[in-house]
Amino acid sequence: MRVENPRYTERFGSVRINDVQSVLELDSGRAKEVPPEENIAALKVEEDVIKDYEEKMAIVIPTKDEKLKLFEGVISGVPHECLLIVVSNSQRKRVNRFQMEEDTLNQFCHFTRRQALIIHQKDPILAQALGEAGYDDLLDENGQVRNGKAEGMIAGMLMAMVAKKDYVGFIDADNYFPGAVWEYVKCYAAGLSMSESPYAMVRILWRYKPKLSLGMYFKKRGRVSEITNKCMNSLISVKTGFETEIIKTGNAGEHAMCLRLAKMLPYASGYAVEPQELVSIFEEFGGVLPMAHGKAAKHGVDVFQIETRNPHLHEEKGTQHLQEMLLPGLGTIYHSPLCEEETKQVILDELLQQYVIVPDEEPPKPRIYPPLKRVNLQKFSEIMEGYMGSYSAPGEK
């Protein structure tokens, strides 16, 4: 893979936010000695380096009643070396959709000779392990893991830690193009390999997100992304005194990070999870609030934003869905201790204009889960490992 070198980096405390880097070539061929001057503009990331990262990476696919054909396509696009971890909140009553997902994954893993994990979000062992490991924040009044994508992602990250992986990447199960999924993972690996710090995050920017309404219109950004990015940039600008447009992936569902970094971040519930990750990084490492992680702050945190070659084509969920996504995302920014009055006003104006709130209403405060370092991982692993066979694909028949 060949990617643009980071041409511009903004700093916010010990966070290094790199400007967008485009993928130039999906497949840059065999390994070769490259004279250093050739890497000035474009960086060739060798296939072997990418595979080194993939081997240590878990790809978490949170899913809920997604079309089985799409799910099947998505898993077929994830490079072989990655450990697939499916966290499903699909229905199990009447039509057992979770069972279908398990069967699909089993069949795929059988023929491709690979290993994967699949777990239901409401799995009682998972809930028990979380409780005993001191992380019952994720559980509802019935003692089950709460609903929500964020909650599935958190369960997935913990499974990745049990499997002793170093990196975790997320991919949505509603993608139409296995080839795009493949590219996301390559971008994750390429980005992580560029990091100078063991604390890094890679966020994916789509070149286009085609709209199907009038034939095919290749839209650059969704409305929600535009507004979220604007507000997040305001958060930074007001603090630094220099206006910035550096953040272009505030809502990126497709992203990856070092588990070492993942352990340190508080997470927001539901759709607020992706913007909150950035907000958490700014809070923890921005140097404005007291910093809890001395060692990590010394290394700094690298944030990469990589623009794919493939457009992003996924199931359309309609405007309702978009509004559902806007509010929680802006809520994370609004309620951050970093957020000044100026940025708050920008957020309220945007929400009013989109008819998401009424005058004098505030966005609700997101539910925030504590960082995963709070989990007693040894305890959690002990319990989960006893049942690993039942979560493994191809399953024991």
Next chain:
Amino acid sequence: MRVENPRYTERFGSVRINDVQSVLELDSGRAKEVPPEENIAALKVEEDVIKDYEEKMAIVIPTKDEKLKLFEGVISGVPHECLLIVVSNSQRKRVNRFQMEEDTLNQFCHFTRRQALIIHQKDPILAQALGEAGYDDLLDENGQVRNGKAEGMIAGMLMAMVAKKDYVGFIDADNYFPGAVWEYVKCYAAGLSMSESPYAMVRILWRYKPKLSLGMYFKKRGRVSEITNKCMNSLISVKTGFETEIIKTGNAGEHAMCLRLAKMLPYASGYAVEPQELVSIFEEFGGVLPMAHGKAAKHGVDVFQIETRNPHLHEEKGTQHLQEMLLPGLGTIYHSPLCEEETKQVILDELLQQYVIVPDEEPPKPRIYPPLKRVNLQKFSEIMEGYMGSYSAPGEK
């Protein structure tokens, strides 16, 4: 890449037509010793083997006034080791679209450190070289290469021979997904690597060809493909006496072959080119007509049909375009010396039903170009090599 093993092969004389093989996994990871029993159902084609084939492969992209963004995406998806050969019939007057394509290709090659060739279909040197090499069949009354996709493909194959490649693959320039382009080339290489003969062809079958009319409908096959396949299967069935449905890629625009085979086949003009290739193979190697190629017939010809993981999403050209494609394709079958009365009737019925012909009308006989072995390649190369600099990207500035 992991692909299904050929599970079923039909023979027609010395042609081995393999049933559809699906891609199971886009990226099957690092090279590894695979116990032979694991390759019973699915074949792991190692990345290194694929690259060996890519190095010897030219990817020909015939294009005509295609959207530049699509062209740019398509070239970015072609694996680095392949030699890109663009044969363009785009306009050069008023808005010089050919120049834009050249610029795009130059920029791409500059940043990705690769070599490519780009030539205009109406290039006077090309026409001169063809004339002097004894292949003026391709020229019109003005002494220029004729219009048409087939004509561009033939020019591309000759350029691949000048560049001393062993394989040629074709990719249309109107593809929306670079990741799908990437997969086509991997399938070409994987298929060619499976061949037991130095005379092989790989034809791509799309898993889905989504229709955008009503949201997104994942259609299996286009109407033209269905009818063409049916008629081509009838051609074989009537000859062998056993009904068959083996041909599923009669119209495959995406296909690749050994140049050794490519040299032997007569080609039809325009949209008839892809079905004619199969018809030519049946005529030359089917054992029904006298066989001209003793050595090749001894090796046999392998035809692979590989089903991609990615759906095929390209520019919609409307129904008019589809009818334009149906008639020439069926014409090649109809006018083949292999075609019996029974198959002719099937073809006429289909064309009548689609309102493409009126009663008592026959499909027109396609224009057939003689095999490329007729070209004096040494002469052709001598002339072209003198101008290679002007066809090369990145160009000499």
